[in-house]
Each structure stands twice: as structure tokens, then as C-alpha cells.
Amino acid sequence: MAGVGAGTGALSSLLGKLTTLLSDEYKLLKGVRKDIAFLERELRRMQILVNILADMEKLDKLAKDWKGTMRDLSYDMEDCIDRFMVRLGKGDAKRGFMKRTVRRLNTIFARHGIGTQIKELKARVVEESERRQRLNLDNFVTSTPRTVEIDPRLAAFYEEAEGLVAMDVPMNKVMAWLMEDSLELKVVAIFGGGGLGKTTLAMELNRKIKGYFKCRASVSVSRTLDLDKLLKDVLFQIDPDVFRKCKKDVWTKEQLIRDIARILTGKRYFIIIDDVWKEEDWKIIKAAFPDNRNGSRIIATTRITTVAKSCCSNSGDQLYQMPVLNDVDSRRLFLKRIFHHDNSCPPQLEKVSDKILKKCGGLPLAIITIASLLANKPHNTDEWERLADSIGNGLSYENDGGGKGMKDILLLSYWDLPHHLKTCLLYLCIYPEDQRIKCEDLKWKWIGEGFIAAPWGNLCQEAENCFNELVNRNMIQPVDVGRDGLVHYCQVHDMVLDLIISLSEEENFAIVLNRRVCNSLPSKIRRLSMQSTGKGNKGAIHAVTTSKLHIRSLNVFGETEPVPPLVNFHSLRVLDFDSCNWLEKEHIKNIGSCSQLRYLRINSRQITELPGEIGKLQFLETLDLRGCGDLITLPSTMVQLQKLARLLIHYHIWLPAGVIGSLHALEEISHIYRVDNPVKFAEELRHLTKLRKLSMNCYPDICSDYLERYLEVLRSSLSELCKFNLRYLHTSKEIGDYLLGGRRRRFPHLHLVKSVFKRETRFERIPMGMASINDLVHLDIEVERFDEKSLHLLMGMPSLTYLQLSVVTEGYEKFGSYFPGKRFDPVTVGNNGFKFLKVFFFTLKEYTGIGIAFAPGAMPALQRLHLRWKARDVMSGYYEDGPGADMGIRHLSGLTHLQVEIDCSYATVAEVEALEGKVTGWHPNRHTLQVHLRREHENTIIKDEEERDKQREEERRGQYLSAF
Structure with missing residues (x-):
């Protein structure tokens, strides 16, 4: 079970810390040991009941109130213990973390009143234990009766099919x-x-x-x-x-x-x-x-x-x-339910109906539910606008019987989630509506908050599992699936967002402040999201000020009222300033007082310097400065961040010498472009044995002897890191050429790397050293020349499952827009070539021809093929294999998705349509293959060959005149 949960609070995490305080290393705590033992014993008994109540859909008011009180009490108790830990100077509740003298402990207890606070907390626990007994709440442990209701899904079994749309x-x-x-x-x-x-x-x-x-x-x-x-x-x-x-x-x-x-x-x-x-x-x-x-x-x-x-x-x-409805079918279904026909809407309701349908997101049940409600209301703009606004606030679920079905369906999925997944899902309420959420950041916020528990210590993998499970259950919508098949960005459907905001407020899990009016706020806010509240919204600032001792997560999005100085935010775990260009140095100067901070992201062009106090953040795991383009350098105090796992910086930021080598917990470093001392930086890298991901483009403009020394030290360090955990290496062309350019520079452990290079890295050819990377799974590479020899180099990589290959004419930007590219003789993937490849992206730029072909038995595991061509080049008459070309896609037996991006730049209408026609006829098993065609630069299509000849002549004339 995770340490922190939406329904259970910090109870599980707290019990672990109390157990540690009772260990032998704390035998000097004689004055409070008895109280701590009582708290640990009593809370462990109460935890059983709290866990049961947290997973029950319906509770009476008294049981719900007791659960909420216990949840808040657990937070207060953990905050007290955490402050005690920090004041001891170690801040950790693990075995071996402190052995202090009686005088030291007595001083802390006397000066900060820790002993008094523990006695007060004990009194609260006793009170809640007695209330539990008076209310007979233990009955929930032995017997949990529930009302049996007719499953709403059964209605679809017996409904007639009339009115079905799409x-x-x-x-x-x-x-x-x-x-x-x-x-x-x-x-x-x-x-x-x-x-x-x-x-x-x-x-x-x-x-x-x-x-x-x-x-x-x-x-x-x-x-x-x-x-x-x-x-x-x-x-x-x-x-x-x-x-x-x-x-x-x-x-x-x-x-x-x-x-x-x-x-x-x-x-x-x-x-x-x-x-x-x-x-x-x-x-x-x-x-x-x-x-x-x-x-x-x-x-x-x-x-x-x-x-x-x-x-x-x-x-x-x-x-x-099952697909969602498109805009046309959504509208048909909506209008048919209200007006009994699907092709007409009163003009005054057109705009608001579009607003409502956007909220529904193509979900038939949502559309039918809301349309059924509107069918029984006056057909006037004010009434519909009120409903549209109530959908946004989640009020229609509670106030209107016609909307209850949608909430019931959503709640059915919600209550089926394990408790830790409920908590992870509820946390998504902090993001604004329609926000594209970066998945990696979300997972590290979960980790920072303590939602993720991993018995064997792999928190990242467990967070990944939680995210994937929510995607699989359709509670999170992927909106940017990378070409590697991984979800990079996600969104929450509007109606799901409304529901989880409502549930979060009910549990006092998180509070969202935006342009909506908040009638009342809890006295203790644990997590706060400020979203475009606008200048002058003093209510938001008051909420932050009064709850700063208790806030664990503060997420600020966009142009809000500036937050108060970061003083006394002792419980803060997550701090995220997203697109906050109002944020200046003064707002973060006291950040060192946020002693529990795990996750810090700053996105502001106004930040030109980080305070040295940042070194006091002994628990910090993620520091994301990618949005600080005007930040010049990092403070030297960063060497104190011994738990920092992710350092993500803007490529303008200089990295001081001596910083990286001290951060032994680093697992990911991103966008290292500028370093004060390149050789020292390269030497320091070898000490980061936990490093999994490295993105660097540091190729200094220095004298050749020093450059050779830098590259040799870098090679040695990277070779050492590959023996440990380094699996993702994204680097520049120059460094890539040095590492892989020849067999003499091949180092012994590069074969363990699983992902290498970025698309902006362009090589002349496939480097010979590629053949040595046996474990490489993901390769994203751009080359200027590609032939049979290059093809066989790639086919010799036994673990490759994802390949993104771009072949670009050298200096292709200089070629005239209306002229075809160079001739490219297609290479053929033979039988069993790329035996394990599942995803293949192939782009041909400024070359004529199809570029690649597939023989029978080629790529037997391939599922997704993405091709990108210029229609002008592929279908022009300047080469032999154009209109009659057959790539042999029919030989790709496992192919399920074919996507072809057609660059329409300066192609004729006939060329574009002819290429689209050929693509759709390439594979015989059309019912098992999903074919997606996408046009790019459609506005540059030329009417016919005559028009192109005129434009070619104009371009020739322009080039001739520019030569003089």
C-alpha cells in the first residue's frame, strides 16, 4: 500500500515513522516513548477500519466524518514528526539515521514543544478511538452490507435499436x-x-x-x-x-x-x-x-x-x-434526442450546443444524458448556458436526475480502482481543463507526494505501471503517443475532470481555484491548484496564506495573483510554477524553508538567478528548469542535493564545474549544452552510476588538443556508465561520430544502451560502431546517404524494436522548391530482415523514389509502418519506379497500422491523388489493416504541370539574378 492516499491520508506513512522512532536507536526518548508506543499501537488498529471505509462507495454521514477526521489527524501527526526529523538535521525516518545526545534531544523538545504536541495528538487519537466505539464503526470491519440496485448497464440489453447513430x-x-x-x-x-x-x-x-x-x-x-x-x-x-x-x-x-x-x-x-x-x-x-x-x-x-x-x-x-463519435455524428445524436430530427437546431442555440458537445467529447452516453435533460427544459439560450456551465462545475450530476446516469457510469469505473490508483487519478484534478499533461512529470509528482509504494524499491517502474493501468481503464486519455509507442502527453476528459474535482473536494484531498467562485474553503488545505485566477483574487492568496503550514502540493498555472513568500511551507512536497511569467527571484528567495520539497518546477523567463538556499532542499528529487531560458547558471550550493534524481535544465544554462560529480543520486540529466570545464564535466560523469538517461549536446569550441582530451575522457566515462544503468543516450552528431565512427573507438559496454540519438543529429552514413550495440531497442537517426551496406548494418542489430530513419539529401535546403530531388535507388529488406522490429518510421527528403522495399518474409514482427514522402518526388516522371512502384507492403504479414504522411509541397492535384490511391491499394488484407493518410502543406498544391513549369521558370530567373 502507498504511504499516502486520498481516503486514508498519511496513515500508512506515519505508522512507518512511528515504528522507527520506537527502534533501539531512539532509546534516549524516554519522556515520550510511552506516548509514541501508544500512538503506534492505537493507530495500527484504527488503520484497518480507515482502509475499509476509504474503499466504500456509500457511507453514512457519521462514518464519513470520522474517516475524514482520521485522515486529517494523520496528516497533522506526520507533519509534526517530519518537523522533528528536520530539526535533528537529518530529516529521515530510516534505521541508522540518528544517534544524538540526551542534551540535543531535550533541547529540541523544549525549544519547539515537540513533547507537548505529541501529547496533544495523543489526546486527539484517544478522542477518535472513543468516538469509533460509540458509533459502532467496527461493524464495518466484520460486516459491510450494501444495497443491491439494478445494474444500469442492463437497460441496453432490452432497448430497441431505434435512434442509433453512427x-x-x-x-x-x-x-x-x-x-x-x-x-x-x-x-x-x-x-x-x-x-x-x-x-x-x-x-x-x-x-x-x-x-x-x-x-x-x-x-x-x-x-x-x-x-x-x-x-x-x-x-x-x-x-x-x-x-x-x-x-x-x-x-x-x-x-x-x-x-x-x-x-x-x-x-x-x-x-x-x-x-x-x-x-x-x-x-x-x-x-x-x-x-x-x-x-x-x-x-x-x-x-x-x-x-x-x-x-x-x-x-x-x-x-x-469502440470509437468516440465524430463532430457530425455527435451533433446528429444530440439534436435527434432533443428535437426528434438530426439536421436542424434553432439559430440562437447553435453556439451553446457546440459548447455542450465539446464537453461531451463524442461520448454517446454523455450526449444522450445531457440531451435527455435538455429535452425537458425550455429551449432558450439562458437555460442551455446554465446547463453548459453546470456541466463544467460537475453540478448537473447532483442536481438533475437526467445527469445521474453519467456520474454513475464514471463512478462505476472509479470505485473499481484499487485505492492507490484512486489517489493517483484524483491528483489529476490539479490540472486545468484541456491541459496537455506531460506524463513523466505526473509520475514524479506521484512519487514526490508519496502515492507510489514499491516493495523492491523501483518507484519509477511502479509509477509507470500505475499510469498504464489508468490508461488501460480509460480513465486517462493519451493525446501524444510517441513514435516509440510510449505515451508522452495525456489529458483527462472534461467530465472525468469534473467528477474527480468533486470527489477531491469532498475528501479534502485537493482544492482547485480558478475563475469559478468558491463559496467556502476548508481550514486546512493539503493540495492547492491555482489556475488563471486573475489579478486581484485575494481569496486565493488568503487560502495559500492560512494553509501554508499544511499544503503539501502547490501548483500554479499561468497568470495568477503572485503567491506569498515561500516561508513556513514546512509540509510542501510538490511546487510547480507552470507558465508563470510573473514569477521573479523575490518570490522564491526563501525556498530553502520548504524542507520537505521533493519536486520543483519553475517555468518563468523572469528568473535569472536561483537562490543559494536551494541547497537546503535535502529531499529534492526533481529540479525542472527547462522553462527558465534567461537563467544564466546554477548555484554552487546544488552539491548539497544528495537525493536529486532528475536535473532538467534549459540549454542556455551554464553548468558550473564540480556540481554534477557530487550528485550521486542522479538518474536523468537533460539538455546539457554549456559547461564551465568540459574535461572536468566529462570526468565527473563517471561517478553517476545510477544515471539512466543522458541528453547532452556539449561540443565545445576549443583547441583541437583539448577537444581530443575531452572526447576521450567522455568516451571513457560513458563506457563506465554503460556498465551500470545508462540506457538512453541522446547526443550530438560530433560526439556520435567520435563514439561510433569507427571500430577503433568502439567501447566495450555501449552494447547495453537501449536508446540513442535524436532526430536533429544528422550523420553522413550509418556509423560503423552501430553494429556493436547489441541491446539497442530504440534508434532515432538521420543520415545523408543510405545504401545496402547501411541497411545491413542496421539489420545486424538483434534487439532493435523501434527504428526512425530519415534520409536527407546533403544541403537539401538549397534545392529549388519546384525541382525534384536526387535519384534514390530503393534498398530492399530481405527475408527475416529486422526480425524483431515492431515500429518503423521512414522519411525521404528531397530524394526521388520510394526509397525502400520489402521482400517476402521481411520484418515479420512489424505492426506499425509510418512513411513520409513528397508527392512531387514520388509520383513525378523523372525516375523509373514512380507511378508503378510497389514497395511490397503486402509482404509485411503482421502489419496492423500504415500511416502515410504526404508532403503536398508544390505537387499537382493529380500527383497527390494518385499517390493516395496507390497507398490504399497496397495491402490485400484491407479489413485487418488500418490505413491513415495525412496531407501536409496542402495549401501549396499546384493546379497542373503547366502552372509548375511557370513557377520553375520564375525560380530559375530568381536564382540567376541572385548570382549577380
Whole structure:
């Protein structure tokens, strides 16, 4: 369990610290040892109840109040213990962290009243323990009855299909899979977030094709699988007589499974398993349905991506991701529900209806819910505007019965989350609406707050797991999936954001201050998000001032009222100034008093100097200064930051000599361009044995002898780091040429690197040293020449799964815009070439031709192929392989996604359309391949060849005149 949770507060973290205080090393704490032992013993008993209450959907007012009091008490107690630790000068609650004299401890206790505070906290614990007993709250531990309500999802099972919008495409695609001639059992898993219409689609398919099957059944899975009930439901639908018999006798689950399998033997059956929540549940359920080779079919629906994949374990199975509605279909559905037709909206409601639909984000259930509410209200602008605003505030869920269904669906997903994932999700409420959230920063904030627990110490991996789980459950929306397949940015759907803001305020987990009016604020704010509150909003500043002793996370976005001086923010763990150009040196001069700070990000052009006090931040793990473009250098006191794991700076910032080598906890360094002493910097790098990621472009303009010395020391240090943890190396062309330019410079441990180089790094050819990097997984490289020899160098890298290759004519910027590029003879990937490659990006700039081709058996594991060409070059008549070119994409047997970016610059309409036509016809298995075409620079398309000839002549004339 994580140390800090939304519902449990800091109780788990606190208990660990109290246990440490009771260890032998604290035997001198005689005056308070008895009180601490009582607190530890009593809180451990109470923790059981707090954990149970934190995961209950519905609590009566008294139980909810007691849980909230215990949560706040745990925060206050941890703050007290933390202040004591810091005053001892070590600030850590781990074994071996202090041995102090009686005089030292007695002085601290007397001067700061620690003993008195502990007695006060003990009195509060006693009071809450007695209140727990008076309220009989322990009954929740032994018995947790809950009201059984009709599952709202069941309505879709029995609704008629009238009024369905945009179901034709999903219906036809899934139906084609279900009606294929194959005799093997086929599973089609339909997945996507709650409210997208998965159940509706499944049930409509059932209505259309059920006549083709001898046995049929449709069942819904509860969050906690009741296998006995589910199996009996199936049995009732496929053979009522056998079901009646099993009702009389006591049948075990194994007997039910055997009888269902026996009944289905020899019959063609069609089963719908709706809303599967866990992979383990699917494995159990699937055992009842044999592959009798009669063309049987199963549809499984789920919200969770990993569950959907587990449903499709056989080669013939199919995954279908339920899409959101596009703008046109969203509008059709919205208008049809309100006005009973889908093509007309009163002019005065056009603007506000667009506003409402934006909030719904293409989610059919959200659209239907809100449209149903509006259908019963006056059709005037004021009424609709009020509803649109209430959607933004999350008020419609509570005040309007018509909106309750949406909250119920969202809450169903929320309450299914484990407690630590609830906490991680709620933390996303700190971000403004529609904010693109950098995923890596989010994870480190989770770590800084103490939300992530990793029994074996790998907090980064556990944070990654938590993030992926929230994505899989469709609670977080990826908005920028990198070409490496990793999610770099994410967003929270507006309606999810409204819900988690509401839940966060209810739990006093986090408070959001923006342009909305806040009627009341809690006396102790633990986490605060200030979002464009505007100048003069004194309420926000008052909230910060009165709660600064208790605030653990302060996130400031944009042009807000400046925060008070950073004094007495003793509990602050996360401090994020995002796009705060009002922020100046004066605002952060006392930052050293934020003794618990773990995460600090400053994004302001006004900061030209960091205070030396930053060295007092002994717990700091992340220092992000990438937004401080006018910051000149870093203070020498940074050598004191012994827990700093991430140093991310703007490339203008100078790195002083002697700083890096002292920061032994560093795992990631980014954007190192300028250093005071290059050789010393290179020497210091070798001491950073925990370093995983290094991004540097430090190639100093110095004399050749000194440069050779610098490069040799750098090579030696990087070779040493590769023996330990360095796996991601992003560097410049010059350094890359030195490291990989020839076999004589190959160093022994570079083969362990997994990711290397950046796109702005351009080589003349693929470096020979590449062949030695056996463990390289990710390569992003740009070259000026690429031939069969280069191809074989890359194919010789056995672990490569991601390749982004750009081939660019040397000096291509100098070529005329209306002239074709140089001739490029295509290279061919042979049988079993790039055996493990899954993602391939290939860009050809200012070369004519298709550049690459695939022989039968090439890239057998390839799933995603991205191509970028200029239509003018590929389809022009200046070379032989243009209009008739065939890349052999049909030979890529595992390909599921083909994306072609077509640069339309100065191409004719005919060339662009001809290339698009060829792309769509390249792969025979069109139903299994998703083809995406995207045009770039479409505004530069030329009407025809005659127009291009005129422009070529004008360009020639311009070049001729410029020569004189």
C-alpha cells in the first residue's frame, strides 16, 4: 500500500515513522516513548477500519466524518514528526539515521514543544478511538452490507435499436468478423471507456445474427465475479430444462462448467459476455465454452485494454476499439434526442450546443444524458448556458436526475480502482481543463507526494505501471503517443475532470481555484491548484496564506495573483510554477524553508538567478528548469542535493564545474549544452552510476588538443556508465561520430544502451560502431546517404524494436522548391530482415523514389509502418519506379497500422491523388489493416504541370539574378 492516499491520508506513512522512532536507536526518548508506543499501537488498529471505509462507495454521514477526521489527524501527526526529523538535521525516518545526545534531544523538545504536541495528538487519537466505539464503526470491519440496485448497464440489453447513430461502421466491421466462414471458435473483444456504446453494439449484433446460431446467451459480469450466478444465467438461456434440474440440486461450479460444455458440444453457439473487468475472470469464464469447430462465436466487452487482449489469445480472434463519435455524428445524436430530427437546431442555440458537445467529447452516453435533460427544459439560450456551465462545475450530476446516469457510469469505473490508483487519478484534478499533461512529470509528482509504494524499491517502474493501468481503464486519455509507442502527453476528459474535482473536494484531498467562485474553503488545505485566477483574487492568496503550514502540493498555472513568500511551507512536497511569467527571484528567495520539497518546477523567463538556499532542499528529487531560458547558471550550493534524481535544465544554462560529480543520486540529466570545464564535466560523469538517461549536446569550441582530451575522457566515462544503468543516450552528431565512427573507438559496454540519438543529429552514413550495440531497442537517426551496406548494418542489430530513419539529401535546403530531388535507388529488406522490429518510421527528403522495399518474409514482427514522402518526388516522371512502384507492403504479414504522411509541397492535384490511391491499394488484407493518410502543406498544391513549369521558370530567373 502507498504511504499516502486520498481516503486514508498519511496513515500508512506515519505508522512507518512511528515504528522507527520506537527502534533501539531512539532509546534516549524516554519522556515520550510511552506516548509514541501508544500512538503506534492505537493507530495500527484504527488503520484497518480507515482502509475499509476509504474503499466504500456509500457511507453514512457519521462514518464519513470520522474517516475524514482520521485522515486529517494523520496528516497533522506526520507533519509534526517530519518537523522533528528536520530539526535533528537529518530529516529521515530510516534505521541508522540518528544517534544524538540526551542534551540535543531535550533541547529540541523544549525549544519547539515537540513533547507537548505529541501529547496533544495523543489526546486527539484517544478522542477518535472513543468516538469509533460509540458509533459502532467496527461493524464495518466484520460486516459491510450494501444495497443491491439494478445494474444500469442492463437497460441496453432490452432497448430497441431505434435512434442509433453512427453504428453502421462498427456494426459492419464486427459483423464481417463474426460471419466469416472459419469453423474455429472466434472471440471478438469490443473495448473502450464507459458509455461508448459497447453493450449497445453487442446487443444489436445479437438481434441481427442470432438466427444463424443454435444456442445463444447474453450475460453481464459484475465487478466482483459471481461465477455461480453467471454460469446459471448461461445455462438458463441455452437449456432451460437442465437449468431447472440444477436449481433443485446443489451443483458446484465445476459441474456447471462441465454441463454447459456438454450442451454446447456439436452446436453452433453465440455468447455475449458483457463488461469483463479482470483477466482472471475471463480465463475462468472461457473454460465453459469449448471450441467445437462449428463456427461458434463469442463477443466480450470490456473497458480495460489488457483484458480485451487477454480475450483474444488465438490467431483468429479480433480486437475492436469502440470509437468516440465524430463532430457530425455527435451533433446528429444530440439534436435527434432533443428535437426528434438530426439536421436542424434553432439559430440562437447553435453556439451553446457546440459548447455542450465539446464537453461531451463524442461520448454517446454523455450526449444522450445531457440531451435527455435538455429535452425537458425550455429551449432558450439562458437555460442551455446554465446547463453548459453546470456541466463544467460537475453540478448537473447532483442536481438533475437526467445527469445521474453519467456520474454513475464514471463512478462505476472509479470505485473499481484499487485505492492507490484512486489517489493517483484524483491528483489529476490539479490540472486545468484541456491541459496537455506531460506524463513523466505526473509520475514524479506521484512519487514526490508519496502515492507510489514499491516493495523492491523501483518507484519509477511502479509509477509507470500505475499510469498504464489508468490508461488501460480509460480513465486517462493519451493525446501524444510517441513514435516509440510510449505515451508522452495525456489529458483527462472534461467530465472525468469534473467528477474527480468533486470527489477531491469532498475528501479534502485537493482544492482547485480558478475563475469559478468558491463559496467556502476548508481550514486546512493539503493540495492547492491555482489556475488563471486573475489579478486581484485575494481569496486565493488568503487560502495559500492560512494553509501554508499544511499544503503539501502547490501548483500554479499561468497568470495568477503572485503567491506569498515561500516561508513556513514546512509540509510542501510538490511546487510547480507552470507558465508563470510573473514569477521573479523575490518570490522564491526563501525556498530553502520548504524542507520537505521533493519536486520543483519553475517555468518563468523572469528568473535569472536561483537562490543559494536551494541547497537546503535535502529531499529534492526533481529540479525542472527547462522553462527558465534567461537563467544564466546554477548555484554552487546544488552539491548539497544528495537525493536529486532528475536535473532538467534549459540549454542556455551554464553548468558550473564540480556540481554534477557530487550528485550521486542522479538518474536523468537533460539538455546539457554549456559547461564551465568540459574535461572536468566529462570526468565527473563517471561517478553517476545510477544515471539512466543522458541528453547532452556539449561540443565545445576549443583547441583541437583539448577537444581530443575531452572526447576521450567522455568516451571513457560513458563506457563506465554503460556498465551500470545508462540506457538512453541522446547526443550530438560530433560526439556520435567520435563514439561510433569507427571500430577503433568502439567501447566495450555501449552494447547495453537501449536508446540513442535524436532526430536533429544528422550523420553522413550509418556509423560503423552501430553494429556493436547489441541491446539497442530504440534508434532515432538521420543520415545523408543510405545504401545496402547501411541497411545491413542496421539489420545486424538483434534487439532493435523501434527504428526512425530519415534520409536527407546533403544541403537539401538549397534545392529549388519546384525541382525534384536526387535519384534514390530503393534498398530492399530481405527475408527475416529486422526480425524483431515492431515500429518503423521512414522519411525521404528531397530524394526521388520510394526509397525502400520489402521482400517476402521481411520484418515479420512489424505492426506499425509510418512513411513520409513528397508527392512531387514520388509520383513525378523523372525516375523509373514512380507511378508503378510497389514497395511490397503486402509482404509485411503482421502489419496492423500504415500511416502515410504526404508532403503536398508544390505537387499537382493529380500527383497527390494518385499517390493516395496507390497507398490504399497496397495491402490485400484491407479489413485487418488500418490505413491513415495525412496531407501536409496542402495549401501549396499546384493546379497542373503547366502552372509548375511557370513557377520553375520564375525560380530559375530568381536564382540567376541572385548570382549577380
